[in-house]
Amino acid sequence: MSLIVQKYGGSSVADAESIKRVAKRIVETRRAGNEVVVAVSAMGDTTDELIDLAHQVSPIPDPREMDMLLTTGERISMALLAMAIRDMGYEARSYTGSQAGMITDAQHGAARIVDVTPGRVREALDAGAIAIVAGFQGFNRDSKDITTLGRGGSDTTAVALAAALGAEVCEIYTDVDGVFTADPRVVPKAHKLERVTSEEMLELAAAGAKVLYIRAVEYARRHGVTLHVRSSFNNNEGTWVVNPVEGETVEEPIITGVAGDLSEAKITVVGVPDVPGKAAEIFTIVAKTGANIDMIVQNVSAASTGLTDISFTLPKAEGEKVLTALRAEQSEQGFASLQYDDQIGKLAVVGAGMRTSSGVSAQLFRALSDAGINIEMISTSEIRISVVTRADTLPEAMRVVHAAFGLDGDAEAVVYAGTGR
Numbered sequence: 001m002s003l004i005v006q007k008y009g010g011s012s013v014a015d016a017e018s019i020k021r022v023a024k025r026i027v028e029t030r031r032a033g034n035e036v037v038v039a040v041s042a043m044g045d046t047t048d049e050l051i052d053l054a055h056q057v058s059p060i061p062d063p064r065e066m067d068m069l070l071t072t073g074e075r076i077s078m079a080l081l082a083m084a085i086r087d088m089g090y091e092a093r094s095y096t097g098s099q100a101g102m103i104t105d106a107q108h109g110a111a112r113i114v115d116v117t118p119g120r121v122r123e124a125l126d127a128g129a130i131a132i133v134a135g136f137q138g139f140n141r142d143s144k145d146i147t148t149l150g151r152g153g154s155d156t157t158a159v160a161l162a163a164a165l166g167a168e169v170c171e172i173y174t175d176v177d178g179v180f181t182a183d184p185r186v187v188p189k190a191h192k193l194e195r196v197t198s199e200e201m202l203e204l205a206a207a208g209a210k211v212l213y214i215r216a217v218e219y220a221r222r223h224g225v226t227l228h229v230r231s232s233f234n235n236n237e238g239t240w241v242v243n244p245v246e247g248e249t250v251e252e253p254i255i256t257g258v259a260g261d262l263s264e265a266k267i268t269v270v271g272v273p274d275v276p277g278k279a280a281e282i283f284t285i286v287a288k289t290g291a292n293i294d295m296i297v298q299n300v301s302a303a304s305t306g307l308t309d310i311s312f313t314l315p316k317a318e319g320e321k322v323l324t325a326l327r328a329e330q331s332e333q334g335f336a337s338l339q340y341d342d343q344i345g346k347l348a349v350v351g352a353g354m355r356t357s358s359g360v361s362a363q364l365f366r367a368l369s370d371a372g373i374n375i376e377m378i379s380t381s382e383i384r385i386s387v388v389t390r391a392d393t394l395p396e397a398m399r400v401v402h403a404a405f406g407l408d409g410d411a412e413a414v415v416y417a418g419t420g421r
Contacts, residue, residue: 002168003035003125007135007158011175012232013077014044022173022232023084026130030090035125037165039135039158040081042073047136063108067137067148071096074134074154082132091129095120097146098139100131101164102157104147106140111147113138113156113219116164125165133161152213159216163223170225172212173232177414178239179204179211182258184413186395187402191409193239193256200256200350201227201241203384207348208261217241254353254360255405260398261346262391264294265319266377268311269326271336274301279310281333282326289325291318294346295379295386307336311377313388316342344376345394348386349401355382367404373397 006026013019030036041047050069054061061069078094085092101117124131135154138147149156155172162170179201182190196204198221205214211229220227221243230238272278279298286293294313301308314322319340326338354360364385368375373396377388389397402408 001033001035003037003165004029005037005039005158005162005165005167005170006173007039007154007171008041008081008173008232009154009175010041010044010046012173013040013081016080019043019077019080020084023081023088025173025232026081026085027088027090030130037121037125037131037133037161037167038081039133039154039161040074040077041135041154043077043080046073046076064145067108067146070148071134071137071146074136078132078134082130085130085132091127092132093124093129094132094134095124096134097137097157100133100161102133102138102160104138104140104149106143106145106147108145108147110150111138111140113149113160116160118161118164121161122165133157149215152216155213155216156219159219159223159225159227162225163219167225169228170220171238172216172227172229174211174229175231175233176211177231177234177236178229179209179241180257180413181407181409182398182402183209183260186260187258187399188412189408190402190413191407192413194237195240195242196256197352198227198241198243200352200383203348203350203381204257204259207259207350207384207386208263208346209257209259212241253351254357255349255351255407256353257350258398258402258405258407259348259350260394261348262394263315264313264344264346265316265340265342266311266313266344266388267319267322267326268309268339268341269335270309270339271305271307272310273334274306274308278333282310282335285325285329285333286312286314286322289318289321291315291322295377295388297377313344313346313377343391344388345391345397346386346388347394347397347401348384349405350384352383354384361385363404364401367401368397371396371400373400 008022082092082094100121103115104111121131135157178192180190184190201217205217227241291314296312299309373393375387379386
């Protein structure tokens with residue numbers, strides 16, 4: 001008997017009919033002789049609606065109470081799903097994150113899993129039941145408070161359960177057929193990948209691919225969990241996200257996929273004294289805000305002034321607090337001014353084959369140049385090249401780059417619901 005963990009996103013359980021369809025799939029997996037654990041998200045746009053409601057009653061909602069509010073969404077969907085399964089003649093037991101043993105740190109809104117003790121889940125499986133676990137949430141032992149894992153937390157919940165229970169596979173169900181060479185909502189001719197390495201998936205997720213969240217991919221790679229990303233709207237084979245076997249000699253494609261991200265902003269620190277240690281001081285200020293920095297570019301200093309500019313990108317949601325922190329230290333740090341730009345888009349091409357192939361950068365830059373798209377910043381890793389463009393040019397940039405690297409499929413991709421989760 002195999003143990004399979006399945007995760008269903010909000011679009012897969014958006015209404016009563018969708019929940020019954022998901023219940024049928026879960027029962028079919030159980031009927032095939034497998035033990036089944038399910039991590040489920042809130043229905044449809046429930047989380048966004050709860051966030052809007054919170055801001056209607058409080059401009060700055062208390063983080064603890066916000067977590068208490070947001071976790072109700074998953075509790076609704078887990079209970080409804082368990083009811084639907086029971087009506088099909090199979091026992092199902094639903095559990096909150098804390099009941100399922102998802103132990104986290106005390107950071108409200110963005111907690112990290114520190115331990116998983118799924119005793120009650122294991123007991124349910126041993127009794128022949130299907131275990132339904134609320135995704136996105138956990139429990140801190142010290143504060144005794146409920147916590148949430150942040151966006152994509154249900155993916156992380158599923159992977160953590162799969163690792164703790166020794167599951168054969170963790171199936172991530174969404175509203176597309178798997179991981180595509182680009183977002184099919186933006187690049188209609190994107191095609192599904194049969195297989196992608198966890199390393200490539202990490203880079204794609206970090207660059208904005210929404211089908212899997214980076215924390216879940218990191219957790220899966222660290223704990224050796226095999227992921228299968230597939231659609232909840234059909235029974236087609238999806239995309240396998242695997243950790244390459246050491247010594248494997250399969251030649252990887254030069255470019256696996258293209259990702260785009262509109263969630264970042266750019267801050268430029270203008271007129272920075274170009275002396276040793278100044279960049280360290282500036283980024284120490286940024287670090288104290290807890291902001292996650294992505295790309296950094298420092299210009300060559302002007303010989304006449306000895307001053308330089310430093311630009312970096314970060315999530316838009318963290319822009320204001322970083323600007324406030326830097327303004328407070330402006331006189332001490334001696335820079336001239338700050339510039340904030342939230343109309344940027346980040347494009348990335350990812351592929352393990354870049355390690356052994358030349359000319360990828362030139363091909364990328366030529367494709368963008370031919371389309372009249374300007375590049376503002378560039379960042380690279382072993383298997384990724386990222387560029388910053390204007391936000392309004394990002395969709396076109398993704399399409400022309402996708403075509404330039406020969407990734408276009410013969411037919412348009414099918415999107416079943418429209419959210420990508």
